[in-house]
Amino acid sequence: MLRLEKVSAGYGPVQVLYDLDLEAKPGEILCLLGRNGAGKTTTMRAIMGLCDRTNGRVMLGGTDISALPAHEAPRQGIGYIPQGRRLFTEMTVAENIEIGLMTRKKGKATRERVLDMFPRLRERLDQRAETLSGGEQQMLATARALCLEPSVLLLDEPTEGLQPSMIQLIRDAVVTMKDQGVAVVLVEQRLDAVLSIADRVAFIENGHGREVVDAEVLRTDTSLLEKYVGV
Amino acid sequence: MSAAQKSLALHLGLIGGLFALAFILPTYHHGNFARIMVLATYAIGYNVLFGYTGLLSLGHAMFFAAGMYGMGLAMQYGGVPALPALFLGIIAATILAAVVAVLALRTIGVAFMIVTLMFAQTGFLTILYFGEWTRGDEGFVLQQKVRQIAGLDLSDPMTRYLAAWVLFSVALLATARMMHVAFGGVLVAIRENEERTRMLGYNVFAHKFAAVVISGAIAGAAGAAYGLLFGYVGATFASVQYSIFPLLWVLLGGAGTTIGPFIGALFMFYLIDYSSGLTSAYMLIAGVALVLLTLFARAGIAGEIKRRWAPWLP
Numbered sequence A: 001m002l003r004l005e006k007v008s009a010g011y012g013p014v015q016v017l018y019d020l021d022l023e024a025k026p027g028e029i030l031c032l033l034g035r036n037g038a039g040k041t042t043t044m045r046a047i048m049g050l051c052d053r054t055n056g057r058v059m060l061g062g063t064d065i066s067a068l069p070a071h072e073a074p075r076q077g078i079g080y081i082p083q084g085r086r087l088f089t090e091m092t093v094a095e096n097i098e099i100g101l102m103t104r105k106k107g108k109a110t111r112e113r114v115l116d117m118f119p120r121l122r123e124r125l126d127q128r129a130e131t132l133s134g135g136e137q138q139m140l141a142t143a144r145a146l147c148l149e150p151s152v153l154l155l156d157e158p159t160e161g162l163q164p165s166m167i168q169l170i171r172d173a174v175v176t177m178k179d180q181g182v183a184v185v186l187v188e189q190r191l192d193a194v195l196s197i198a199d200r201v202a203f204i205e206n207g208h209g210r211e212v213v214d215a216e217v218l219r220t221d222t223s224l225l226e227k228y229v230g231v
Numbered sequence B: 001m002s003a004a005q006k007s008l009a010l011h012l013g014l015i016g017g018l019f020a021l022a023f024i025l026p027t028y029h030h031g032n033f034a035r036i037m038v039l040a041t042y043a044i045g046y047n048v049l050f051g052y053t054g055l056l057s058l059g060h061a062m063f064f065a066a067g068m069y070g071m072g073l074a075m076q077y078g079g080v081p082a083l084p085a086l087f088l089g090i091i092a093a094t095i096l097a098a099v100v101a102v103l104a105l106r107t108i109g110v111a112f113m114i115v116t117l118m119f120a121q122t123g124f125l126t127i128l129y130f131g132e133w134t135r136g137d138e139g140f141v142l143q144q145k146v147r148q149i150a151g152l153d154l155s156d157p158m159t160r161y162l163a164a165w166v167l168f169s170v171a172l173l174a175t176a177r178m179m180h181v182a183f184g185g186v187l188v189a190i191r192e193n194e195e196r197t198r199m200l201g202y203n204v205f206a207h208k209f210a211a212v213v214i215s216g217a218i219a220g221a222a223g224a225a226y227g228l229l230f231g232y233v234g235a236t237f238a239s240v241q242y243s244i245f246p247l248l249w250v251l252l253g254g255a256g257t258t259i260g261p262f263i264g265a266l267f268m269f270y271l272i273d274y275s276s277g278l279t280s281a282y283m284l285i286a287g288v289a290l291v292l293l294t295l296f297a298r299a300g301i302a303g304e305i306k307r308r309w310a311p312w313l314p
Helices: A040-048 A072-076 A093-103 A108-117 A134-146 A164-179 A191-197 A215-220 A223-228 B003-021 B027-052 B061-078 B082-104 B109-129 B157-178 B182-192 B194-199 B204-230 B241-253 B260-278 B282-296 B300-308
Strands: A002-011 A014-024 A029-033 A052-060 A078-081 A152-156 A183-187 A200-205 A208-214
Touching (some): A014 A029, A014 A052, A029 A040, A029 A164, A040 A052, A040 A152, A040 A183, A072 A078, A078 A134, A093 A108, A093 A134, A093 B182, A108 A134, A134 A152, A134 A164, A152 A164, A164 A191, A191 A215, A200 A223, A208 A215, A208 A223, B003 B027, B003 B157, B027 B157, B027 B182, B027 B241, B027 B260, B061 B109, B061 B204, B061 B241, B082 B109, B082 B204, B109 B241, B157 B204, B241 B282, B260 B282
Parallel strands (some): A014 A208, A029 A200, A152 A183
Antiparallel strands (some): A002 A014, A002 A052, A200 A208
16 A cells, blocks of 8 residues: 655746545546646655655555655666656666566566557567657556556656557556556546546645545536636 | 577677788888777767766766876886786776766766866866876886886787787677677666666666766776877876867767667877868867767768668667
């Protein structure tokens, strides 16, 4: 389980998050919603230790990981797929996957399991990452993060700019991870996607944590969406 | 044939070819090739940092000179035999690289270039300052009688060639191997995207530190070998010019390829050699060639071959 306790964070003198509390349970998809600039991406970066945390704790399964250097978060089992994918473009698909596997010394079984989830990548193992389509690149970024066999997966707008068939593939992969007991934290702009796969939704407004509700509630009552997202 | 087999065949072929040339080349080119192999070793060291890790240093001459002076001063004033002196040179360069890494890696990008340049200039001026010992610009000559390892006279052209060949072969195979193991993959990942590499759980600073130290150690080995094989130790090798050379060799040959440094050093050496025979403005010819290569082969010679025809090229 991932828990944020009163986390304040920002970039140098600019504070973005204020005493944020958040909890993602194993086997659930928690979606972060809020307007642009609300602090959704910063929340993810704060979890990973990629921005300045000025207060609070990040707990992973009862262990405080706040003081660990940034590169330790993945080793503890947190996978992060940032916005824009950020692949190693000059490496092949196989090399991108390999470098994901090496971190936690995962072997062939993990590789096969990940490739089974994205058969299209198996067909393109020797292809350079930069030559893949946008959807395939997202698949590869997801596959690489899954090579860590994470207990928590952070996804920042994974379907941005993808065609519908690719969105469905990514969505299926996320649901599979959830079914395997992974706690998924998702930032997503597409409300239909959020409502179709999220278990709970946490609203963030101007860096403050607001309501956390079951997604089911939002399917019938859209007042919170209007209030915090403006739709 | 798998990519790994092709890669092995290429490296062994190059090493075998250079060995065969020892018995074929005329005297003039024989001496040139010995020099080129030592300089290519220097470029291989530079390539570890620049080509694979993406850190552009403008101060590698300090490591080359640390190896050279570490070896030379130990022999000249300490009476240390050649082989231990060679290792002392490598140790001196390695320690210097570790110290520089700790300080310079606090910076990135252009700042890293400037900091390494400043360190190298400090090294150069230090050599001049202690001119009483280092003989400053003038340098000092290592006598033929002390340039011997296990009874082999390193001033003998064939012995010198083969010693340079051994040094180059070890450096080439070691870096080729390094790029086939996890460590090499992480260096390339750092070059591609530092933050992403960190987010996959790799200690980026530790890997960059190791890259600077390995790079400095190889450059130091080349510097020590150069002094030992050619019998001269001088401040020129610590000047900024000798920091720029490996950058040019690697860029021309192909940054991030194992054979690129050799190709670049070979190409530049003979380009300057031939053009200086044609005109006193030989650097102009070299400059034009460099501009043309930059325009039509941006990835360098081996880099372009890799891009177009041989993606398996390591």
